[in-house]
Amino acid sequence: MEAMTLVLFGATGDLAKRKIYPALYNLYIDGKLPSSFSVFGLGRRELTDESFQANVEKSLRNFSRRAPGDETAIRNFLNAFRYSVLNIDHEEDYAKLLRLVEEREAALGAAPNRMFYLSVGPEFFETIAARIQSSGLGGADGWKRLIIEKPFGHDLQSARELNEKLSGAFAEQEIFRIDHYLGKPMVQKLEYLQRSNPVIQALWTNRHIANVQITANETVGVEERAGYYDHSGAVRDMFQNHMLQLLMMLAIQLPNNSTSEIVRLRKKQVMEALVPLQSDNISSQIVRGQYAAGTIQGKPVNGYTSEQGIPATSMNDTFIAAKLEIDDYFWRGVPFYIRTGKRMREKSTRIVVEFKEPLKQQGAQQPEQLDPNLLVIDIGPKEGITLQLNMMDSREKGAFEPMNIEFHTSSDDVPEAYENLIHDAMLGDPTFFAHWDEVELSWKWVQPILDAYAANHIPLLPYPSGSYGPAASDELLAKHGHRWWFDT
Numbered sequence: 001m002e003a004m005t006l007v008l009f010g011a012t013g014d015l016a017k018r019k020i021y022p023a024l025y026n027l028y029i030d031g032k033l034p035s036s037f038s039v040f041g042l043g044r045r046e047l048t049d050e051s052f053q054a055n056v057e058k059s060l061r062n063f064s065r066r067a068p069g070d071e072t073a074i075r076n077f078l079n080a081f082r083y084s085v086l087n088i089d090h091e092e093d094y095a096k097l098l099r100l101v102e103e104r105e106a107a108l109g110a111a112p113n114r115m116f117y118l119s120v121g122p123e124f125f126e127t128i129a130a131r132i133q134s135s136g137l138g139g140a141d142g143w144k145r146l147i148i149e150k151p152f153g154h155d156l157q158s159a160r161e162l163n164e165k166l167s168g169a170f171a172e173q174e175i176f177r178i179d180h181y182l183g184k185p186m187v188q189k190l191e192y193l194q195r196s197n198p199v200i201q202a203l204w205t206n207r208h209i210a211n212v213q214i215t216a217n218e219t220v221g222v223e224e225r226a227g228y229y230d231h232s233g234a235v236r237d238m239f240q241n242h243m244l245q246l247l248m249m250l251a252i253q254l255p256n257n258s259t260s261e262i263v264r265l266r267k268k269q270v271m272e273a274l275v276p277l278q279s280d281n282i283s284s285q286i287v288r289g290q291y292a293a294g295t296i297q298g299k300p301v302n303g304y305t306s307e308q309g310i311p312a313t314s315m316n317d318t319f320i321a322a323k324l325e326i327d328d329y330f331w332r333g334v335p336f337y338i339r340t341g342k343r344m345r346e347k348s349t350r351i352v353v354e355f356k357e358p359l360k361q362q363g364a365q366q367p368e369q370l371d372p373n374l375l376v377i378d379i380g381p382k383e384g385i386t387l388q389l390n391m392m393d394s395r396e397k398g399a400f401e402p403m404n405i406e407f408h409t410s411s412d413d414v415p416e417a418y419e420n421l422i423h424d425a426m427l428g429d430p431t432f433f434a435h436w437d438e439v440e441l442s443w444k445w446v447q448p449i450l451d452a453y454a455a456n457h458i459p460l461l462p463y464p465s466g467s468y469g470p471a472a473s474d475e476l477l478a479k480h481g482h483r484w485w486f487d488t
C-alpha cells in the first residue's frame with residue numbers, strides 16, 4: 001500500500017479513543033497498514049508526543065478487539081503517532097502542522113499522500129476543509145482524501161449547503177463519508193450473498209418476495225447525548241442514514257462483475273425509485289414514537305422527557321416505523337417496512353425477507369401452522385443468516401414444522417466496522433461510503449417527514465421502554481396482512 005499520513009482532527013475525542021485507534025491497531029497487527037505510515041493527532045489541548053502516545057496505548061488496551069500482543073509490536077505502532085495543538089480558526093496552527101507533516105514525510109522518504117479524518121462536530125467541517133486547502137496541506141503532489149462522519153446536514157437544504165462548501169476544497173471522489181453501518185461485516189456481505197448465489201438471485205424479485213423488514217432496535221436511551229439527540233431524533237440519527245443505507249444494500253440488483261461504480265449507481269437508482277411520501281397521507285406510512293418509562297432487562301428506566309438534559313415538553317422522536325415502496329421492475333408491489341427505536345425490548349439489527357406463500361396463492365388448503373419461508377439476516381449484535389423452511393413433523397404425519405438452516409460467524413475474529421472502513425479509505429475504495437447522490441436523495445425522501453413532524457401532522461405516540469414500539473407500528477403492517485417477525 002502507498003505511504004500515507006493520517007491527519008486526525010479530534011484526536012482526544014471519544015470516537016478516536018473507542019474506535020479509531022483500536023481499528024488502526026488491529027489493521028497494523030493484520031499487516032494492513034502501509035509500511036510507511038504516520039498519524040498526526042490534533043486537538044485543542046496541549047500534549048507532548050509521548051503523552052499522546054500513552055493515551056493511544058491506553059485506548060487500544062481498553063478497546064481493541066484483540067489482545068494487545070507483544071510489547072515490541074505496540075512500541076512500533078505507537079512510534080507512528082505525533083501530536084500537534086490546533087485551534088481550528090488559527091491559520092498559524094495549520095502552517096505549523098504542514099511543516100511537521102513535511103518534515104516527517106521527508107524523514108521517511110514518503111510520498112505526500114494525506115488522509116484528513118474529521119472526527120469533530122459537523123459545525124467545524126467547513127472551516128477545517130477550507131483551511132486544509134488554503135494552508136497548502138491539501139495541495140501536495142500526492143493524493144488527498146477527506147473522511148467525515150454523519151450528520152451530513154440537518155435537513156435537505158443544510159446538507160446541500162454543507163456539500164457545496166466541502167466541494168470547494170475536495171472533489172467528490174476525495175470525500176469518504178462514513179456510515180458505520182456500511183462497515184458492518186454482514187452489511188458488506190449482502191452484495192456477495194446475492195451475487196454469488198443463483199438461488200438467491202433467482203428469488204430476489206417481487207415475484208417471490210412478499211415484504212422486507214428492516215429493524216434496528218436498541219435498548220439504550222438517549223445516554224449523555226441529550227444536546228445532540230433532542231435536535232436530531234430517530235429520523236435523523238438512524239433513519240435518514242443507516243436505515244436507508246440498509247434498504248439500498250438489500251435492494252440493489254448487481255451483475256456478477258460488479259464494481260464500486262456499479263454498486264453506487266444501483267444504490268442511487270434504488271433511491272430514485274423510492275415512491276415519494278405524499279403530505280396528505282403521510283401518517284398512514286410513518287409512525288412516530290417516544291419512549292415512556294418502563295423496564296429494560298428487569299430494570300426500571302425513565303421516560304424520554306425525564307432524562308437528563310431533555311425538556312419535559314420535548315416532542316422529539318425516539319422511534320420511527322415506515323412503509324416504503326420501490327417503484328422499479330424488481331420491487332414494484334413489495335412493501336419495505338423499516339423501524340428503529342431506542343429503549344426497545346432488545347438490541348437487534350436484522351433484515352427479514354418474507355417470501356410469498358405459494359400454497360395460499362394456488363388456492364390450496366393452507367395448513368394452519370405453516371409459516372412463510374423467511375431469509376433472516378442478523379447484522380448485529382450476533383451475525384448470521386437463517387433460512388426458515390417448512391418440513392414434515394416426523395411425530396405427526398401430515399403436520400408441518402418450521403426447519404431452520406442457520407449460519408453464524410463467531411464475532412471475535414471479524415474486523416469491526418471502523419477497521420473495514422478505514423482500510424477501504426486507505427485503499428481509495430469508495431464502495432462502502434455514502435456518495436453525495438445517496439445522501440441527497442435520502443434527505444429528499446425524508447424531508448416530508450421532517451416537515452410533517454414540525455407541523456405536528458404525525459402523532460407522537462408514547463411507547464413503554466422495553467416494548468417493540470407503539471401499537472401503531474404493528475398496525476402499519478397488519479393493514480397489509482403482514483406482521484413484524486420475531487417480536488416475542
Ligand code: BG6
Nearest residue numbers: 180216218220237238242349380
Ligand atoms: C449511531 C447513532 O450512528 O448509531 C446512535 O448516532 C446509535 O444513536 C448507533 O446508538 C447505533 O449503532 P450500532 O452499531 O450500535 O447499531
